[in-house]
Amino acid sequence: xxxxxxxxxxxxxxxxxxxxxxxxxMLFGGAGGxxxxxxxxxxxxxxxxxxxxxxxxxxxxxxxFRPIPFIIFIAAVxxxxxxxxxxxxxxxxxxxxxxxxxxxxxxxxxxxxxxxVRPGVIEAARSMxxxxxxxxxxxxxxxALGPLILxxxxxxxxxxxxxxxxxxxxxxxxxYFAQLxxxxxxxxxxxxxxxxxIVVFVQVVQYVGNWLARRVLRR
Amino acid sequence: MALVTLxxxxxxxxxxxxxxxxxxxxxxxxxxxEAGDVYGIIGYSGAGKSTLVxxxxxxxxxxxxxxxxxxxxxxxxxxxxxxGIRLGIGMIFQQFELFEAKTVRANVAYPLxxxxxxxxxxxxxxxxxLAFVGLSDKAGARPDQxxxxxxxxxxIARALAxxxxxxxxxxxxxxxxxxxxxxVLALLKRVNEEQGVTIIVITHExxxxxxxxxxxxxxxxxxxxEHGDVFDVFSAPRHPxxxxxxxxxxxxxxxxxxxxxxxxxxxxxxxxxxxRDGDASQARVFLDLAExxxxxxxxxxxxxxxxxxxxxxxxxxxxxxxxxxxxALAAVAQHAxxxxxx
Numbered sequence: 001x002x003x004x005x006x007x008x009x010x011x012x013x014x015x016x017x018x019x020x021x022x023x024x025x026m027l028f029g030g031a032g033g034x035x036x037x038x039x040x041x042x043x044x045x046x047x048x049x050x051x052x053x054x055x056x057x058x059x060x061x062x063x064x065f066r067p068i069p070f071i072i073f074i075a076a077v078x079x080x081x082x083x084x085x086x087x088x089x090x091x092x093x094x095x096x097x098x099x100x101x102x103x104x105x106x107x108x109x110x111x112x113x114x115x116x117v118r119p120g121v122i123e124a125a126r127s128m129x130x131x132x133x134x135x136x137x138x139x140x141x142x143x144a145l146g147p148l149i150l151x152x153x154x155x156x157x158x159x160x161x162x163x164x165x166x167x168x169x170x171x172x173x174x175x176y177f178a179q180l181x182x183x184x185x186x187x188x189x190x191x192x193x194x195x196x197x198i199v200v201f202v203q204v205v206q207y208v209g210n211w212l213a214r215r216v217l218r219r
Numbered sequence: 220m221a222l223v224t225l226x227x228x229x230x231x232x233x234x235x236x237x238x239x240x241x242x243x244x245x246x247x248x249x250x251x252x253e254a255g256d257v258y259g260i261i262g263y264s265g266a267g268k269s270t271l272v273x274x275x276x277x278x279x280x281x282x283x284x285x286x287x288x289x290x291x292x293x294x295x296x297x298x299x300x301x302x303g304i305r306l307g308i309g310m311i312f313q314q315f316e317l318f319e320a321k322t323v324r325a326n327v328a329y330p331l332x333x334x335x336x337x338x339x340x341x342x343x344x345x346x347x348x349l350a351f352v353g354l355s356d357k358a359g360a361r362p363d364q365x366x367x368x369x370x371x372x373x374x375i376a377r378a379l380a381x382x383x384x385x386x387x388x389x390x391x392x393x394x395x396x397x398x399x400x401x402x403v404l405a406l407l408k409r410v411n412e413e414q415g416v417t418i419i420v421i422t423h424e425x426x427x428x429x430x431x432x433x434x435x436x437x438x439x440x441x442x443x444x445e446h447g448d449v450f451d452v453f454s455a456p457r458h459p460x461x462x463x464x465x466x467x468x469x470x471x472x473x474x475x476x477x478x479x480x481x482x483x484x485x486x487x488x489x490x491x492x493x494x495r496d497g498d499a500s501q502a503r504v505f506l507d508l509a510e511x512x513x514x515x516x517x518x519x520x521x522x523x524x525x526x527x528x529x530x531x532x533x534x535x536x537x538x539x540x541x542x543x544x545x546x547a548l549a550a551v552a553q554h555a556x557x558x559x560x561x
Contacts, residue, residue, distance in 0.1 A: 124316035127276055127387075128330035128377075129305040138329075142320040216320075218361060 007181055007190060014177035015197055017091060021163045021173055022201075024095045026156055029102030033155075036062070036103060037110020038136060048122070048132035048140075058107070065104045070162045073101055074169055094163070094171025102159050109151040117143045146217035153209025157202050164198075174198055220290055221251035222417050223275060223385065228284030230270055244270040246441035247284070252434075254384070257411050257418045259432030259449065262464065267441040268421040272387050275419065276308040277301045289384070306334050309378030309416075313390035315370040317362040323349070323373050324358040330380045348376040352406060368399035375406060379416070386410060388420045392427055404430045425468035428453070429525055437461040453523070454495045454530035470521030471532035473560075481518050482561055487538030489518070490548060493556040495530045503554045504533075511547035513539040534560070 036058060042048045043055040068076065074097045081096045082088040117140050125139045141148070164175020174194045182191030230245040244267045252258045260268050273279040274286060277293055286293050293304055317326050327348055331341045349355045352372040362370055371391060378386055388407065392400040408431050410416050420427060428435055428449055435453070436446035439460040445452055456465045466472045472491070473481060481489060492504055508515045515537040522531035537544055551557055 118314075118316070120312060120314055120316040121318055123278060124310070124312060124318075125329070126278055127305055127308070127310040128333050128381075129302040130329075130333045131299070131302060134333065139318060143318060145320060218363075 010181065011177060011193065014172060014174045017172040018160065018163055018174045021091060021095050021098060021166060021171065022156065022159050025098040025102050025159050029099035029106060030152065032099065032103035033106020034110055036107030037114065040107060040111040041114040042132065042136060048135055062104050062107055070101055071165045071168060073097065074165060089170040091171045093169055094166035098159060098162055101162060102155060105158065106155050109155060110148065113144045113147040113151050114140055116147055146213045149209055149213040149216060153206060156205045160198060160201055222254040222289055223252040224287040225250045226285040228274060228286060229282050230274060230279060231282050243441050245274065248443050250436060250443060250446065252417065252419060254417050255415060257420065257431045257433050259420050259422060259428040259435040260438060261422055261428060261435060262438035264423060266438040268438050269389055271438065272389055272419060272421050275387060276305050276310060306381045307383045308385045308387060309383040310387040310389065311371065311374045311378050311391045313393050315374045317370055317373055319362050322358065323354065323360050326373055327376045327380055330377060334381050344380060348380060352376045367395050368402055371395065371403050372406060375410065379410065384417060386416050386418045388418060390421055393424065400426060407431055437464060450525045450528050453525060469523055473519045473534055477519065478560055481534065485518055485536035487536045488544055488559060489534060489536050489561040491532055491534045491558045491560055492551060493532045496528055504551050507550040508537065508547050511543050513537050513544060513547055
C-alpha cells in the first residue's frame with residue numbers, strides 16, 4: 001500500500017496515457033473503421049453501390065489483419081508506423097498501431113450493424129427518388145444508430161484492453177504500469193490498483209454507451 | 220393515351236446456383252392503365268405481382284419489353300434519370316417501411332427534401348398532408364408510437380408528398396385488421412377521387428378490389444391471364460386459373476370438399492345457379508322451381524356486390540320427378556347459368 005502511495009504520480013500519469021491513447025484511437029480508428037464499414041456495406045452484392053472488386057479487396061484486407069493478435073500486430077506494423085509517424089516507439093506510435101487494428105475491427109462491426117437496417121426502408125427511400133449516398137447518410141446510418149453506438153461502446157472497451165499492450169513499444173499506460181511496478185516488483189496491490197481503475201473506465205464507458213443508445217432508440 | 224403502358228414486359232432473375240434455372244418473375248405482360256383508374260392486380264403470392272409493380276417505378280429494371288409513364292419510355296433511362304421519374308410515383312408498402320429513427324413529420328418531409336423543396340414549403344406541405352390523413356396531432360411522434368393503421372396513413376402522406384400522379388400500393392392493407400383495412404381503403408379512395416391520383420393496388424384480398432378497384436388484372440405464374448372491368452372478371456372469370464382464384468375469394472361457390480359434405484347431407488339433385496346483375500332473375504328461378512311442383516332447398520350460396528352491381532351463386536338441392544326437374548332446370552337456364560353438381 002505504501003508503495004502504491006509512493007507511485008501516485010506515475011499511476012495517474014499512466015491513467016492519463018491510457019485515456020489519451022484510447023481517445024485518439026477511437027477518433028482515428030473510429031473514423032477509419034466507419035468508412036471501411038460503410039464501404040463493405042455499400043459495395044456488397046445487392047447493396048446500394050454494388051462493386052464486387054472493391055468489396056473483395058476490403059474483405060481480404062480485413063480478414064488478413066483482424067486475426068493477428070495485437071501483441072504481434074503492434075510489432076509487425078512497426079515499419080509502417082515509422083514511415084507514417086516518424087518513430088516506431090512511444091505513445092503516438094502505439095496510437096497508430098491501435099487505430100489501425102481498431103479500424104479493421106470497427107469496419108466489421110459497422111458493416112454488421114448497418115445490415116440490420118430493413119431492406120424495405122431502403123427500398124422506400126429509393127421509391128422516393130433518393131440516391132445511394134443520400135440513402136446511406138440519411139436513412140441507413142440514422143436507422144442503425146442505436147446498435148452502432150453499442151458496437152462502438154464494445155470497441156472502446158476492446159481498445160482499453162489492447163492499449164494495455166502499448167508498453168511493448170514504450171507507449172506507457174496502465175497496462176505497462178501494472179507490469180512494471182506491480183508484476184515485476186511483486187506488488188499485487190499496485191497491480192490491482194491498475195486493474196480497478198481499468199474496471200472503472202470500462203464501467204463508465206459501458207454506462208455512457210448504454211445511456212446514449214437508449215436515448216437514440218427511445219426504448 | 221394511357222398513363223402507364225406496359226408492352227411485352229418480362230423480368231427474370233439469373234439462376235442462383237449452377238444447376239438452377241433463371242426465375243421468370245414477370246412473363247410477357249402487356250397492360251394499359253388509364254389516368255384516374257384504381258387498377259387492381261391480384262393473384263396468389265409468388266404470382267409476380269410485387270415484381271410487376273416494382274417495374275413501374277423501376278425499382279427493378281425490366282429484362283425486356285417497354286414501359287411508358289405518361290408517354291415516356293423508362294426502360295432506357297439511367298439510374299440518375301429514373302430518380303426524377305420516381306418523384307412522380309408514390310409507393311406504399313405492406314410493412315409501411317417508415318423511417319423508425321425519424322418523427323412522423325420528418326418521414327413525410329423526406330421525399331420533399333429529396334425533391335429539393337424549401338424549408339418553408341416543406342413545412343406547409345407536411346401540415347397539409349398530415350391534416351389530409353387525419354394525423355396532425357401526431358407530427359412529433361415516432362413510428363413505434365403509432366398503430367398499424369396510423370403508420371399506413373403516414374406512409375400514404377409520405378407517398379403523396381411530392382404530388383405524384385401515380386400511387387403504387389403493394390399489399391398496403393395485408394398487415395392490417397379488417398376494420399383498419401376499411402379505413403385505409405376509404406383514404407385511398409379519397410386520394411383517387413379528390414386528388415385524381417391513379418392507383419395501382421397489388422393485393423390478394425377480395426375486399427380491397429371490391430371496395431376500390433375499377434379495373435383488375437389477374438396474375439398467375441408471372442403472366443396476366445385475364446384483365447378488365449372488376450365486375451366482369453369476378454362475376455364471370457374465363458381463365459381456369461382466375462376461376463380458381465376468384466372461387467377462393469368470392470362467396471358462394473362451394474369448394475370440392477364442401478361439395479362432398481353437401482352431397483352427403485342432402486338428397487336429390489344438386490345444382491349451382493350463377494347470376495349476374497339484378498335480383499329479378501333470382502326470383503324467376505325460385506318461381507320456376509315452385510311452379511314445377513318441385514321440392515327444393517338452398518344449401519349453399521352468396522351474393523357479392525361490386526360498386527352497386529350484384530352477382531352471386533346459389534346452390535340448391537332439388538327433389539322430385541326427374542323429367543320435371545329437367546324441364547324446370549331448362550327454364551331456369553333462361554335466367555341463370557346452371558351447373559349440375561350431382
